[in-house]
Each structure stands twice: as C-alpha cells, then as structure tokens.
Amino acid sequence: MRPNTDSPAVAGSAAAGPMVSFDNVSKNWGENHVLKALNFEVRAGEKVSIIGPSGSGKTTILRILMTLETPTQGLVKVDGDVLWDVKAGDRPRETRQMRATRRKIGMVFQQFNLFPHMTALENIMEAPVQVLGMNKGEAKERAVELLNLVGLSKHMDHTPPQMSGGQQQRVAIARALAMRPKVLLFDEPTSALDPELIGEVLNVIRDLAHSTDMTMLMVTHEMRFAEEISDRVVMFDHGRAVESGPPAQIFKDPQEERTRTFLRAVLQH
Amino acid sequence: MIWDNSFALSIIPLLLQGLWVTVKITLLGTAIAAALGLVLAVVRRLAIPVVSPVASFFVIFIRGTPLLVQAYCAYFVLPLYGVSFDAFTTGVVVIGINYSAYMAEVYRSGIEGVPVGQWEASTALSLPRGRVWSRIILPQAFRTVVPMLGNYLIQMFKDSAILSAITVVELMATAQAIGSSSFRYLEPLTLAALLFLAVSYPASQIVNRLERRYAPKH
Numbered sequence: 487m488r489p490n491t492d493s494p495a496v497a498g499s500a501a502a503g504p505m506v507s508f509d510n511v512s513k514n515w516g517e518n519h520v521l522k523a524l525n526f527e528v529r530a531g532e533k534v535s536i537i538g539p540s541g542s543g544k545t546t547i548l549r550i551l552m553t554l555e556t557p558t559q560g561l562v563k564v565d566g567d568v569l570w571d572v573k574a575g576d577r578p579r580e581t582r583q584m585r586a587t588r589r590k591i592g593m594v595f596q597q598f599n600l601f602p603h604m605t606a607l608e609n610i611m612e613a614p615v616q617v618l619g620m621n622k623g624e625a626k627e628r629a630v631e632l633l634n635l636v637g638l639s640k641h642m643d644h645t646p647p648q649m650s651g652g653q654q655q656r657v658a659i660a661r662a663l664a665m666r667p668k669v670l671l672f673d674e675p676t677s678a679l680d681p682e683l684i685g686e687v688l689n690v691i692r693d694l695a696h697s698t699d700m701t702m703l704m705v706t707h708e709m710r711f712a713e714e715i716s717d718r719v720v721m722f723d724h725g726r727a728v729e730s731g732p733p734a735q736i737f738k739d740p741q742e743e744r745t746r747t748f749l750r751a752v753l754q755h
Numbered sequence: 756m757i758w759d760n761s762f763a764l765s766i767i768p769l770l771l772q773g774l775w776v777t778v779k780i781t782l783l784g785t786a787i788a789a790a791l792g793l794v795l796a797v798v799r800r801l802a803i804p805v806v807s808p809v810a811s812f813f814v815i816f817i818r819g820t821p822l823l824v825q826a827y828c829a830y831f832v833l834p835l836y837g838v839s840f841d842a843f844t845t846g847v848v849v850i851g852i853n854y855s856a857y858m859a860e861v862y863r864s865g866i867e868g869v870p871v872g873q874w875e876a877s878t879a880l881s882l883p884r885g886r887v888w889s890r891i892i893l894p895q896a897f898r899t900v901v902p903m904l905g906n907y908l909i910q911m912f913k914d915s916a917i918l919s920a921i922t923v924v925e926l927m928a929t930a931q932a933i934g935s936s937s938f939r940y941l942e943p944l945t946l947a948a949l950l951f952l953a954v955s956y957p958a959s960q961i962v963n964r965l966e967r968r969y970a971p972k973h
C-alpha cells in the first residue's frame with residue numbers, strides 16, 4: 487500500500503530536490519523570535535509529523551507555507567519553485583510566482599474554516615470551478631467522489647452548521663483534496679473536536695496517508711497517530727527542529743533531553 | 756378646530772399621491788445607498804492610497820452634516836455651478852448619498868464580522884481576490900447587512916419628509932400644501948402621520964422577522 491517514498495512520488499515533481507525546503511528561515515514577532523534560521527526539508531511523498539510544545543512555532547511553519555504568514559527572512563521552496571525569498575529587511579509582497587507555487591499546497595485548519603453559506607458539495611466545488619476553471623458537471627462529479635472518500639456521500643447538500651465538527655473537518659479535507667495539491671498541510675486537525683469525533687477524522691487522514699503519493703505535513707498532539715502514519719517525526723522547540731527521525735526512534739528512543747521531557751509530559755495524559 | 760370627516764375623505768387621494776412619491780424616493784434612495792455604501796465600504800477596506808482616505812473623508816463629511824443642509828446645497832447651490840436637476844431627482848440622490856455613508860458603516864461591520872478563517876481558507880484554495888469578495892465574504896457580510904438595510908429603509912422613508920424643504924412634492928409637502936390652501940392643517944397632517952405609520956409599522960415588523968432569520972448561526 488505505502489508508496490515508495492524514496493522515489494519521486496508525484497508525477498512532474500522536480501525529481502532530484504525535496505518537495506518542501508526551508509532554507510535559513512526566520513520569523514520574528516517584534517522581539518519574539520518564533521523561527522530561528524530554520525533549515526528543514528520534506529521529501530516528495532513523505533508523511534511528516536511535527537510535534538513540540540505550545541508556542542514552539544509549529545503552526546507558523548505551516549502558515550508560512552500556505553502564505554498566510556510572511557517570513558522575516560529566508561528561502562522557502564516547494565517542488566523546486568520559490569515560494570518565499572526574503573532578504574533581511576525586505577517587506578515581501580505577494581507575487582505571481584508565489585501565487586503559482588501556492589497552488590501546489592493545500593491546508594486543513596484546526597477550525598475547519600468551511601464556507602458556512604455553502605453546502606458540502608459547493609464547498610468542494612468552489613475552488614476547482616473558480617480557480618482551475620473546471621466545468622460545473624466535472625467539478626461536481628469529482629466532489630461527489632471526494633465526499634465518498636471521506637464517508638459523507640449522504641451529506642452532500644448539508645451546510646456546515648448542519649454538520650458535526652468531525653463531518654465538517656472531513657469535508658474540509660475533501661475540499662483541500664479537490665485542488666489536487668502536492669503538499670497537504672494539517673494544523674492540529676482534531677484539536678477542535680469532541681473526543682468521540684476524533685477517530686473518524688483520523689481514519690480519513692490515515693487512509694489518505696496510506697493511499698496517496700501526496701506529501702503530508704501535519705502538526706499534531708495525537709502522538710499514537712503520528713507514530714502510526716508518519717515516515718518521520720520532527721520535534722520542535724523554541725523555533726528550532728531539535729530532533730528528527732523515524733517515529734519508532736523519536737517515540738521509543740529519543741536522543742534529545744527536550745524531546746524526552748516533552749514526550750513524558752504529553753504521554754502522561 | 757373640529758375634525759371634518761368629509762374634508763378628510765376628500766384629501767385622501769391627493770395624500771396617497773404624495774405617499775407614492777415618498778415610497779418612490781425611499782426605494783430609489785435605498786438602492787443608491789445600498790450600492791454606494793457597498794462601494795465605499797470595500798474601497799475603505801482595500802486601503803488603496805488616496806482613494807481609500809478620500810472615501811473615508813466622504814463618509815465622515817456626510818455623517819457629520821445634516822441631511823437638510825446637504826439637500827439645500829444640492830438644490831440651491833450646485834445649480835450656481837451649472838449642476839441642476841429637478842427636485843425629485845435631487846432629493847433621491849441626496850438622500851441616497853446621505854444614507855450610503857451610514858450603509859458603508861453597516862457593510863464594514865458586516866465585513867469585519869466574517870471570521871479571518873474565511874479569508875485564510877480562501878487563500879489556501881488560491882481563490883482570486885474578486886471571487887473571495889463576491890462569493891465568500893460579501894454573502895456572509897450580507898447576513899448582518901440585510902436587517903440593518905431594512906432599518907435604514909424605514910428611517911429613510913420618514914426622513915424623506917425633509918425633502919419637502921427643496922420642493923419635492925412627497926407626502927409631507929402634499930399635506931402642507933393642502934393645509935396652506937384650505938387653512939385646515941388638522942386633517943392633512945393627521946392623515947399624513949397615519950399614512951407614514953401605516954407603512955412604517957408593518958415594514959418594521961418585516962424587518963424584525965428578517966433580523967431573526969438572519970441572526971448569526973453557528
């Protein structure tokens with residue numbers, strides 16, 4: 487089932503380089519140095535979980551990739567294309583290049599962020615129709631397929647307020663997939679859910695991780711889940727990747743004291 | 756002065772004509788206010804150099820001066836500079852522009868009420884800016900705007916009486932004219948008040964219902 491992550495997994499990818507690379511990326515909020523000269527790479531098709539204490543910069547990494555945040559400095563590339571190239575003191579602006587590169591990325595948010603005035607189907611069809619110029623029939627067909635995939639074919643015509651959090655998040659995943667991103671970002675996709683709804687969302691993500699060539703980058707506090715689906719787990723602390731390795735190693739035999747302390751604290755619950 | 760029933764009945768057709776003019780002013784004025792208010796709100800939000808500050812100043816200026824003064828300026832001063840329209844057109848445009856400044860604020864609060872996550876999801880899907888406004892943000896902002904628009908419509912309906920001062924022959928001016936020509940003010944003014952009420956009360960009931968229907972859902 488699992489694609490061979492050593493080979494260029496996605497057709498058309500720049501075969502040699504990484505799918506995502508952060509090269510000396512810093513992010514400051516005033517005096518708060520959230521990311522400190524971060525170097526970080528993700529291979530094509532790789533499933534990476536980011537763990538770490540609150541405030542360590544995990545969300546910031548995903549938001550910079552989604553262009554929702556501007557790095558203070560550094561180079562970010564996706565699939566060989568420049569997303570951010572910020573020199574010290576620059577005030578970067580949105581460029582055509584950035585917009586083109588951004589299309590390769592999708593994101594699933596903690597708060598789902600579905601469009602509340604549209605049905606599940608319309609939520610999924612919106613971007614393929616408006617951005618890719620797909621005709622409505624084709625977009626609908628694909629949306630129905632995707633709703634099937636996330637187990638919500640019965641909820642096509644429901645609007646977000648009529649759905650549970652778990653259902654909304656599954657629609658949000660389908661909506662992101664509709665744009666066929668090469669990289670899919672998840673920011674604590676189950677943190678806003680009632681405990682009994684977490685499983686259904688994790689199942690969808692697990693199936694996705696096992697069945698696609700997509701590169702997946704997930705911030706999560708679900709350690710068991712991260713262990714199960716990840717090719718690699720990265721431990722963040724104070725804006726730095728302090729340790730990175732296969733889940734078995736990170737969870738069973740962490741090398742860094744900070745990783746050990748963190749895991750001890752979260753696994754106690 | 757004693758109420759004269761037959762006189763009252765005899766002036767009703769004239770007053771209804773005046774009411775019809777008032778209704779026309781209100782509907783046309785509201786259309787202008789709704790459209791121009793939207794443009795002002797979006798332009799201010801886009802923070803375009805020069806243009807957005809001008810829009811902001813315009814809103815402040817309009818809100819800070821009385822409707823009556825604006826009407827007088829448009830009807831009596833602008834013609835001195837070669838800009839002149841009939842009283843009805845001037846009245847509609849003045850009241851429409853006046854209310855657009857208030858509508859701009861309503862739109863603004865509606866737009867600001869849309870959660871930032873909606874903008875972020877739109878960015879994540881690479882939706883073009885124009886589409887984000889027209890298909891994601893504004894439809895949600897309208898939930899706040901629609902009931903407020905109704906309230907302003909009712910207020911404009913009553914405020915339009917001020918336009919009698921620039922010779923627009925709406926309901927109030929009609930009542931006044933009847934009064935001054937017959938020397939009986941009791942019947943025309945009472946009936947004018949009742950006609951205003953007969954429209955505005957049911958309208959406010961409808962707005963209340965709209966308010967409940969468009970109340971934010973979660």
Ligand SMILES: Nc1ncnc2c1ncn2[C@@H]1O[C@H](COP(=O)(O)OP(=O)(O)OP(=O)(O)O)[C@@H](O)[C@H]1O
Pocket residue numbers: 515518520538539540541542543544545546547
């Ligand atoms: N808009 C902002 N303005 C100021 N500071 C911010 C802003 N967004 C994030 N920060 C700061 O950046 C730091 C890192 O935030 P980030 O959200 O990346 O952390 P995180 O690792 O995702 O934490 P959590 O596990 O709590 O989600 C925090 O100290 C936070 O206060």
Ligand SMILES: [Mg+2]
Pocket residue numbers: 544545546705
């Ligand atoms: Mg976070």
